[in-house]
Each structure stands twice: as structure tokens, then as C-alpha cells.
Amino acid sequence: MKSLDASTRDTILTLASAVFYQKGFSGARMQEIADLAGINKAMLHYYFKSKEQLFDMVFQQALGQFLGGIAQVLSGTAPLQTKIEQYVAYTTTALMETPALAAFIMHELQQHPERLSAQFSDRRIIDLTNFRQQLAATKPQYQEPNAAEHFFANMVSLCVYPVLAQPLLSPLMHKNEAKYRAFLRERTSHITQLLLRQL
Amino acid sequence: MKSLDASTRDTILTLASAVFYQKGFSGARMQEIADLAGINKAMLHYYFKSKEQLFDMVFQQALGQFLGGIAQVLSGTAPLQTKIEQYVAYTTTALMETPALAAFIMHELQQHPERLSAQFSDRRIIDLTNFRQQLAATKPQYQEPNAAEHFFANMVSLCVYPVLAQPLLSPLMHKNEAKYRAFLRERTSHITQLLLRQL
DNA sequence: CTTTGAATTAACCAACTGGTTAATTCATGA
DNA sequence: TCATGAATTAACCAGTTGGTTAATTCAAAG
CATH class of the missing domain: 1.10.10.60 (Homeodomain-like)
Structure with missing residues (x-):
């Protein structure tokens, strides 16, 4: 039916x-x-x-979902602390619902990096300047070249990778799926604290 | 020829x-x-x-290479600081030579998590206890449940993800390939310092 | 030179896969 | 009730893909 x-x-x-x-x-x-x-x-x-058209819709939607959280951090007007807290919480939760999403995007982007351009041309949300300014205002050392980029890369890495690498890390830590999910949930506050400590 | x-x-x-x-x-x-x-x-x-057999050899070799660095950190007798420094330096360098390796492993592991077992049955190197003891000896707070796991997950995430996500992060940071590679090289010391500061 | 087993080739094949087509059913508004 | 366009189906097709086979070349040992 x-x-x-x-x-x-x-x-x-x-x-x-x-x-x-x-x-x-x-x-x-x-x-x-x-x-x-x-x-x-x-x-x-x-x-x-065609398969390609169907795929494109799926991929662009997936990419949009993935970049959604980032865009908010990079361009919002909220205080830096709030944005970081929101990103960490949102990303962890969202990715845990579709654990294969991150690996899918990375694998497909590896083969066809140009697929990213569709998301970049339109939206101007993807820009680090605002984020860098907020960081620099909090701590002058973030004015140094690449300092903001490192912080940003750290934040994303800490949130995304443990979800993406669950099939690897879960057995390595001798945790079953439920326990690993608990571990990931626990990470939300762990990561937030680690990041805020850098400010 | x-x-x-x-x-x-x-x-x-x-x-x-x-x-x-x-x-x-x-x-x-x-x-x-x-x-x-x-x-x-x-x-x-x-x-x-068969294609499957050829693939298996490739995959197991790739996985071995990927887990090699981890095994050393988890089981070596060297001081914790040294092991961390070595892992960060080694992993960054090694992954940068074959940027698609990490995405490949994650994608294939997502579909067939059981492929990991081959590496786990033989080698007993994959065990966090030694690592946890070294951490706990340095700072008592790492005796708490999952504290060592978080540190470990942080270390791996910070090293692997920025290489894996190059097709995403490179355009996002407005860096061409050469500049992004320089950024990755710069991260080696950045990550090491960040991690050692947690001890 | 000949034997023998490994290395190599061209041709072939069955299964799969994305995609098409023409005919049919269904729903709805006139 | 009928006309019309959307929804649906079964059958089909051409190109691709992993894999095979039988015959041939090559190199070294005897």
C-alpha cells in the first residue's frame, strides 16, 4: 500500500x-x-x-544537515560559549541518530570533492571570520594565524570522529553498542569543558 | 614490461x-x-x-597500518609523554601520505564491522589497560571510569579527522591543498601540546 | 633439444544493473 | 459517463562486470 x-x-x-x-x-x-x-x-x-539524480538529492540533503550545525557556530550572533555548547550537543545527538552519515559524506567527498561546491556558492554562511573575531575577543592569542582554525578543527574532530569511528573504537574499548552510545553521550559535556577551558 | x-x-x-x-x-x-x-x-x-580476496588483502594491510600506531601507544613501555608525541607525529605523517586511507577504512568498516575481528583475535596489543595505568600514574583523575577512554578518543580524533575531512575542511578554511597540508603539519605540535597540557 | 610448469593472452560467458517502453489502471474533474 | 493525465506494471534491453577457459609463450632444468 x-x-x-x-x-x-x-x-x-x-x-x-x-x-x-x-x-x-x-x-x-x-x-x-x-x-x-x-x-x-x-x-x-x-x-x-536516474540513480545519479536520486543520489544528488540524498547527498545534498545529507551535506546540508551536516553543515547546518557548523554554519550556526560560524555565523550566529550568540556568545561564543553558547555557540560551542550548542554545536557539541547538537552534532553529537544528530550524528548518533544516523551513525553512517559522516562516513558516507567523507567517502563520497573523497571521490568527488566538487560535490561540495553546490553548498558553498549559494550560502555565504560558511565563513570563519565571525568565529575568529569572537575567539580573538575572548583571548588575544587567537588572533595569531591559524589559531582559530585549529580550535575549529579540534571542535569538529572531537565531536564527529568518535561517532564516525564507532565500528573501530567500540570493539577497541570493549564496549557493546549500548555502552558505546553512553560513552558518546558522556562526551558531550567532556568535549564542551575541554573546549571552554581553552578560552 | x-x-x-x-x-x-x-x-x-x-x-x-x-x-x-x-x-x-x-x-x-x-x-x-x-x-x-x-x-x-x-x-x-x-x-x-577473486575481487574479494584481493580486497581482503588490501583491507587487512590497510587496517594493520592504521592500527599500528595505536598499538604502540596502548602497549609500549615508553613513558606516556613520549608515546603520545610519537603517535601524533607518526599518525599525521602517515595519513597525509595516503589521505584516502582513513575514509576508506571507515566506510568499509561501516558496512562490514566483522572485518575488524581478524586483527583482534591474533594480536593482544589492542588493550587499554596499560595505557590507563600510565595515565592514572600521571594524574589520579584518570582512574575515573571512561576518563582514559575520553583521552584516547580525543587523541585519535584530533589526529585522524582533519586528514580524513580534508575535502570538507580545506574549502571551508579557504585553503588550497598546499596550505591545508601546511596546516596539518602545524597541527602536530598543536595537538601534542594540547594533549600534554591535560596531564 | 625437450620437458615442464609458470606466466600470459584473447575470446568468451552468465549474471547483474541502470534504464526504457508500451500498455494498463486509477482517480478526478467536466 | 467520459476524457485526461498521473500512477503503475511487466517485459525488455544494452552495457558492464567478475570470472573462466583453452590455447600459447616463456624460462629454466634435465
Whole structure:
């Protein structure tokens, strides 16, 4: 039983995301997506003219979600502390819901870095100047070249990587999935404190 | 012109690594690997009976390289400071030589986490106890549950992610490849200081 | 020179995969 | 009720891909 025509596209998009996230573009099969959506391949091509187009929509949406948190930190007017706290909390929570998202984006971006440009041309949100100013205002040492960039890279790394590398770190720490998830939740405050201590 | 039969296998393995690293298992093509090696597909299957077998060798080797640095930190007898300094320097350097390695491992591990087990059954090197003891000896607060794990996760994240996410962070920081590489090199000391400050 | 086993090649194949087509059903507004 | 366009299906297709086979070349040992 299908949902209303208008929302069918969205349903497909959601199911397709799951497949693409886990298997990547080349590993994903149109047949599998169609099966998941309970339609046949022809219907899939009726809603999305090609695998590439379907993938592009999934990828751009995923990238938007991923960059959303960053944009807020880089351009918002809130105090630096607040922005950092919000980013750490939001990113951890969001990524934990779709653990394969980060690995998917990195893997696809590795092969086709140009796919990023679509997100950069439009939105001007992606700019470090505002962030650097706020940092420098808090502590003068952040005026030095690359100091703000290092802080930013630290923040993102500390949040994203442990989620992305769960299949590696979880066995390494002898934690089952539940325990590792608890560990990740615990990290939110750990990371926040570590970062704020640098200000 | 081919190299000596014995080393041909290694040549293929190296070339295949490059392809697998960039395109993953499902994106890689036996034909492309054969072309790179200057042989035809039949020869490729002569040396490696299947794509899966060739991939397994590549993957296990990649994983070994990736875990090599970690093992040293976790089990060596050197002082903690030295081990940290060595890990940061080694990891950054090693990953920068094959930037696609980390994304490759994460992506494949996401789909087949069981591929990790091969590395874990044999070597007992992968154990945090030694590391935790050294940490606790330096600062008692690291006796608390998960404290050592957080430190470890921080260390790995700070080193690996900025290399892995180069296609994302490089444009975001308005750095070309050369400048971003310089930034990564600069991070070696930045990360080391940050970590040692936590002791 | 000949034997023998490894190295190499060209041709081939079956399965898979993205995509198409033409015909059919369904819903709805006139 | 009928006309119209969207939704859906089954069958099909051409290109790709991993893998095989049988025949051939090559190199070294006897």
C-alpha cells in the first residue's frame, strides 16, 4: 500500500538515504531501494530520472544537515560559549541518530570533492571570520594565524570522529553498542569543558 | 614490461590499494586495476582468485597500518609523554601520505564491522589497560571510569579527522591543498601540546 | 633439444544493473 | 459517463562486470 503521490517522493528519499548512507553510491542498488519502498524499478525512475539524480538529492540533503550545525557556530550572533555548547550537543545527538552519515559524506567527498561546491556558492554562511573575531575577543592569542582554525578543527574532530569511528573504537574499548552510545553521550559535556577551558 | 613474478603480486597489491582506497570495494573495477598494473584481467585473477580476496588483502594491510600506531601507544613501555608525541607525529605523517586511507577504512568498516575481528583475535596489543595505568600514574583523575577512554578518543580524533575531512575542511578554511597540508603539519605540535597540557 | 610448469593472452560467458517502453489502471474533474 | 493525465506494471534491453577457459609463450632444468 502506497502513501499519497506527493509524499511518495519523500518516502523514497528517506529509504534511499538509508541505502546510500550504508553502501555509498556505487554499492547502492536501485532495485533494493525500490524493494524497500514497495515499488518497482520503473516507478523509481518515474519519480527520479536516474540513480545519479536520486543520489544528488540524498547527498545534498545529507551535506546540508551536516553543515547546518557548523554554519550556526560560524555565523550566529550568540556568545561564543553558547555557540560551542550548542554545536557539541547538537552534532553529537544528530550524528548518533544516523551513525553512517559522516562516513558516507567523507567517502563520497573523497571521490568527488566538487560535490561540495553546490553548498558553498549559494550560502555565504560558511565563513570563519565571525568565529575568529569572537575567539580573538575572548583571548588575544587567537588572533595569531591559524589559531582559530585549529580550535575549529579540534571542535569538529572531537565531536564527529568518535561517532564516525564507532565500528573501530567500540570493539577497541570493549564496549557493546549500548555502552558505546553512553560513552558518546558522556562526551558531550567532556568535549564542551575541554573546549571552554581553552578560552 | 612486468617486474619479476614474485614482486608482481606486491606491485598489483600496491596499485589495487590506490584504487580501493579511493573508490571502495563496490566502486573499484578489476579492469582498472589490471590496466594500472599493465596486465589483463585474466592475469589479475591468476594472482588473486577473486575481487574479494584481493580486497581482503588490501583491507587487512590497510587496517594493520592504521592500527599500528595505536598499538604502540596502548602497549609500549615508553613513558606516556613520549608515546603520545610519537603517535601524533607518526599518525599525521602517515595519513597525509595516503589521505584516502582513513575514509576508506571507515566506510568499509561501516558496512562490514566483522572485518575488524581478524586483527583482534591474533594480536593482544589492542588493550587499554596499560595505557590507563600510565595515565592514572600521571594524574589520579584518570582512574575515573571512561576518563582514559575520553583521552584516547580525543587523541585519535584530533589526529585522524582533519586528514580524513580534508575535502570538507580545506574549502571551508579557504585553503588550497598546499596550505591545508601546511596546516596539518602545524597541527602536530598543536595537538601534542594540547594533549600534554591535560596531564 | 625437450620437458615442464609458470606466466600470459584473447575470446568468451552468465549474471547483474541502470534504464526504457508500451500498455494498463486509477482517480478526478467536466 | 467520459476524457485526461498521473500512477503503475511487466517485459525488455544494452552495457558492464567478475570470472573462466583453452590455447600459447616463456624460462629454466634435465
